[in-house]
Amino acid sequence: MGTKRIVILISGRGSNMKALLDARLNATVVAVISNIPTAMGLQIAKAAGVDTKIVNHQDHGDRASFDHCLAETIAAYSPDLIVLAGFMRILSQEFVVRFSGKIMNIHPSLLPAFPGLNTHQRAINEGVRLHGCTVHFVTSQLDHGPIIIQAAVPVLPDDDEQTLASRVLEQEHAIYAQAIRWFVDDKLAIEGNRVKVAADCRYLGALISPEP
Ligand code: GRF
Numbered sequence: 001m002g003t004k005r006i007v008i009l010i011s012g013r014g015s016n017m018k019a020l021l022d023a024r025l026n027a028t029v030v031a032v033i034s035n036i037p038t039a040m041g042l043q044i045a046k047a048a049g050v051d052t053k054i055v056n057h058q059d060h061g062d063r064a065s066f067d068h069c070l071a072e073t074i075a076a077y078s079p080d081l082i083v084l085a086g087f088m089r090i091l092s093q094e095f096v097v098r099f100s101g102k103i104m105n106i107h108p109s110l111l112p113a114f115p116g117l118n119t120h121q122r123a124i125n126e127g128v129r130l131h132g133c134t135v136h137f138v139t140s141q142l143d144h145g146p147i148i149i150q151a152a153v154p155v156l157p158d159d160d161e162q163t164l165a166s167r168v169l170e171q172e173h174a175i176y177a178q179a180i181r182w183f184v185d186d187k188l189a190i191e192g193n194r195v196k197v198a199a200d201c202r203y204l205g206a207l208i209s210p211e212p
Helices: 015-022 040-047 063-075 093-098 119-126 161-184
Strands: 004-010 027-034 052-054 081-084 103-107 130-137 147-154 188-191 194-197 205-207
Touching: 004 015, 004 040, 004 063, 004 161, 015 027, 015 040, 015 161, 027 040, 027 063, 040 052, 063 093, 081 161, 103 161, 119 130, 119 161, 130 161, 147 161, 147 194, 161 188
Parallel strands: 004 027, 004 081, 027 052, 081 103, 147 205
Antiparallel strands: 103 130, 130 147, 188 194
């Protein structure tokens, strides 16, 4: 069994992607693909010597055509794992089934709370005390699918969207690398809607205390 191959999909600044490129993963990031030609993350990937590709959704008349083109572009790299890192397109059932069990996403909330957009502001508006992030395998339901790891952070009284987002983002970078390490080391098994993590992996989630 050779080194595992990872393709990362991005749409924007790519801080999660960068954290993964910087992490020691025992795997090779063979490509970074973006649907947005101007995505900042593409420059970071190029500077790191990673192959980049653009599959612009605006060049396609419908989702099926875009998804097919994206799937073919990805398949050319023969990835073991597809990592969605701030990839802002909903993927069709056909796409998800084609790469079943091989797609991970990170979402900036403690799923199943706050799927969708503007998670940090919604968490503040709801007055929740704990917020956080989730890494999960992707199914055709948006921000849904077997959960691999979560990290919780406190919502502090003076938080605004930005301060809360940056507290969560720090944890995103940590738990995404952890989830991918487990995948690469064959520590994960999907059983129905649950992910079984091998017994020798102690860390299944994290509660981050407020700063002193
Ligand atoms: C992250 O908060 C991620 O959880 C969400 O989109 C944001 C992407 O940020 N899906 P970045 O591009 O990784 O910096």
